[in-house]
Amino acid sequence: FAHRETDIFSHSSLQNSSSSGRRRIMSPRDEHTLVRKSNCVIILLIGLDSQMKPACIKALTRIFKVSDLDNDGILNDNELNFFQRTCFNAPLASQALEDVKNVVRKNVIDGVCDNGLTLKGFLFLHTLFIQRGRHETTWTVLRRFGYDDDLELHQDYLFPLTLKIPPDCTTELNHDAYLFLQSVFDKHDKALQEGAENAPLWGPSVEGQLTTYLDVQRCLEYLGYLGYPIISEQESQAVAITVTRDKKIDLQKKQTQRSVFRCNVFGDSGSGKSGFLQAFLGRNLTRQNIISEQHMSYYAISTAYVYGQEKYLLLHEVFPDFNVLSDADQACDIVCLAYDASNPHSFEYCARVFKQYFMDTKTPCMMIAAKSDLQETKQLYALTPLEFCRKHKMPPPQAFTCNTADEPCKDIYTKLTTMAMHPHARLRCMCTCNRCTFCHLQNFINSELVQTVKAKLYTAILSRHVTQADLKSSTFWLRVSVGATVFAVLGIAMYRVLLKQR
Numbered sequence: 001f002a003h004r005e006t007d008i009f010s011h012s013s014l015q016n017s018s019s020s021g022r023r024r025i026m027s028p029r030d031e032h033t034l035v036r037k038s039n040c041v042i043i044l045l046i047g048l049d050s051q052m053k054p055a056c057i058k059a060l061t062r063i064f065k066v067s068d069l070d071n072d073g074i075l076n077d078n079e080l081n082f083f084q085r086t087c088f089n090a091p092l093a094s095q096a097l098e099d100v101k102n103v104v105r106k107n108v109i110d111g112v113c114d115n116g117l118t119l120k121g122f123l124f125l126h127t128l129f130i131q132r133g134r135h136e137t138t139w140t141v142l143r144r145f146g147y148d149d150d151l152e153l154h155q156d157y158l159f160p161l162t163l164k165i166p167p168d169c170t171t172e173l174n175h176d177a178y179l180f181l182q183s184v185f186d187k188h189d190k191a192l193q194e195g196a197e198n199a200p201l202w203g204p205s206v207e208g209q210l211t212t213y214l215d216v217q218r219c220l221e222y223l224g225y226l227g228y229p230i231i232s233e234q235e236s237q238a239v240a241i242t243v244t245r246d247k248k249i250d251l252q253k254k255q256t257q258r259s260v261f262r263c264n265v266f267g268d269s270g271s272g273k274s275g276f277l278q279a280f281l282g283r284n285l286t287r288q289n290i291i292s293e294q295h296m297s298y299y300a301i302s303t304a305y306v307y308g309q310e311k312y313l314l315l316h317e318v319f320p321d322f323n324v325l326s327d328a329d330q331a332c333d334i335v336c337l338a339y340d341a342s343n344p345h346s347f348e349y350c351a352r353v354f355k356q357y358f359m360d361t362k363t364p365c366m367m368i369a370a371k372s373d374l375q376e377t378k379q380l381y382a383l384t385p386l387e388f389c390r391k392h393k394m395p396p397p398q399a400f401t402c403n404t405a406d407e408p409c410k411d412i413y414t415k416l417t418t419m420a421m422h423p424h425a426r427l428r429c430m431c432t433c434n435r436c437t438f439c440h441l442q443n444f445i446n447s448e449l450v451q452t453v454k455a456k457l458y459t460a461i462l463s464r465h466v467t468q469a470d471l472k473s474s475t476f477w478l479r480v481s482v483g484a485t486v487f488a489v490l491g492i493a494m495y496r497v498l499l500k501q502r
Contacts (some may be wrong), residue, residue: 028403033321055151060138063145066227071187074116086230087144101127145230159217160226160236163243167254171216172246172260176232177240184226210301210314213260216241234369247333251362251423260301260312261420264329266320267338268349272370273317276338276400277406280315288402304417305409313417320349320488330357333420334367339385341399342374348381364419365394372399395419 052060070074070189075083083093104121104154128136148208165171183374189337207241211219223229223237232240237454252258267273267452277300300315315336318329335358337350350367358365367389369376385397397413402408 011374015262016233017166041353044433052123052130053151053182055501056126057123059142059147061119061122061144063141064119066145066230068129069187069231072126073117074113074115074118075122076116080117086233087141146224147226153224157229157236158221158239158294160220161219162236163216163238163241165216166246168246170247170258171212171219172242172244172258172415173212173219174240174242177228179221180228180232180240181226182286204491210299212241213262213314254422256421259310260314261333261417262316262331263313263334263336263416263420264332265315265317265336265338265484266350266353266372267368268340268346269320271320271338271346271349272368272400273338275402276368276370276473277315277317279400279402280313280410280413280423283402283409284406284408285403299350301442302413304414306414306418306421310416311421313413313420325353325357332363333362333423335367336416336418337365338368338370338400339373340378341369341376344377344380345389347379347385351381359392362423365392367394368421369397369399371401371403373401373403 012271030041064075065071065087067079068203069079069082070076076283080097081092084090099120101112101115101117104117104124107123111118111124115221117125126141126359146153147152212220220237223240228240229235231475234240244256244258250258262465266277267441271287274296275288277298278291278296280300280302282302283291294312298319304311304313316332318325330413335354337354339350340346354365367385369385379387383391388394389396395415398412400412
């Protein structure tokens with residue numbers, strides 16, 4: 001084994017400490033310093049009783065679980081080779097691997113199972129390396145997996161400095177990171193936390209948080225605990241985050257490539273905001289009543305399909321204190337103003353919030369008439385909700401209820417996402433699905449592009465100072481007919497394209 005152990009994990013890091021035929025000459029002081037430092041490093045890993053310290057066992061256990069890609073509790077040959085390449089950038093000789101497993105079999109009960117290395121066998125090998133003075137091998141492994149001299153995950157590993165987020169930009173997980181987290185979930189299922197015992201993945205401090213969007217530093221920390229840079233073979237987990245471009249540029253170009261859109265939900269106490277958020281997660285009123293208050297989050301996120309594209313809408317319930325709305329409460333892609341249709345005093349709060357904070361902004365807003373299953377009551381406000389929306393060029397109030405037998409309808413969330421994606425367009429479709437052909441055509445007709453063309457045509461005609469002679473001229477009517485025909489052909493072509501998409 002002494003001969004073969006130079007092949008396991010690394011040829012370079014496990015070579016004999018004394019070079020054949022060559023020895024570096026040191027002063028007595030240098031030798032004393034080196035020995036003292038070496039002894040201190042060894043003591044961090046192993047105690048005076050020659051047993052590995054708990055902190056070292058904990059770190060190596062995490063390393064084992066990260067390397068156990070299929071989560072079967074065994075490092076098979078492929079996983080050992082992956083571990084070898086990750087730590088030492090050197091291929092693992094198959095015969096050396098078999099020799100090491102044979103040594104583990106002889107010294108540790110259950111150290112090898114199904115021809116793979118168990119956690120007990122993995123820890124035995126490192127204990128053997130340390131006892132034989134080859135602690136540099138274990139330290140190489142610990143360093144590669146992010147540990148510092150105190151056997152704690154290094155701050156530079158957990159929080160890479162390469163990620164910079166400019167103002168008015170958001171953060172999203174890229175596709176590779178999404179697949180990684182999906183594989184971690186499939187790997188651990190209900191025992192997810194076992195793969196990252198150091199990470200506080202659950203608990204009141206993180207429950208309900210959308211970490212990538214709301215707290216990207218914590219997201220980086222989680223990815224570090226779960227071993228993303230190791231498994232994905234990247235320098236750091238910062239590559240998992242996509243920083244979107246400035247929202248002002250999206251507005252200028254009238255298009256966006258973002259996948260996550262934030263909707264802040266405002267409303268007075270008892271207006272139905274919480275039910276609106278829970279309905280987005282597919283929970284009707286019956287299911288909501290059995291959820292304890294401590295598990296009710298102020299955030300809800302789910303998918304919404306807009307013109308065939310999968311997007312994510314993040315709903316945030318804003319605390320209904322009208323006078324203390326912070327900049328964060330106002331920063332969003334769309335505003336949802338919810339009022340209780342059965343409460344005559346509920347709409348006034350929404351009207352005041354809109355007029356004070358959002359009337360002069362470019363943020364699109366939508367009124368939600370919640371609890372529409374109850375008898376509608378006239379709102380005690382100068383304008384009716386419909387008149388208010390028409391005056392401020394908003395879509396009409398959308399009726400909503402979560403008091404249904406099945407899952408609540410999600411059409412309203414699709415429309416919110418559509419408005420968040422296209423804030424420059426005045427979307428005023430008659431129904432709320434935003435998926436049917438009628439909605440597509442209605443949106444197209446009411447879009448700023450068509451309205452601009454229409455205005456320019458009127459301007460061009462009026463600027464010609466049409467005279468009575470012009471009206472009698474056959475050339476004038478010919479031009480009008482050609483223009484109308486072109487416009488009709490374009491409309492029919494658009495109608496066919498939308499039908500094909502449908």
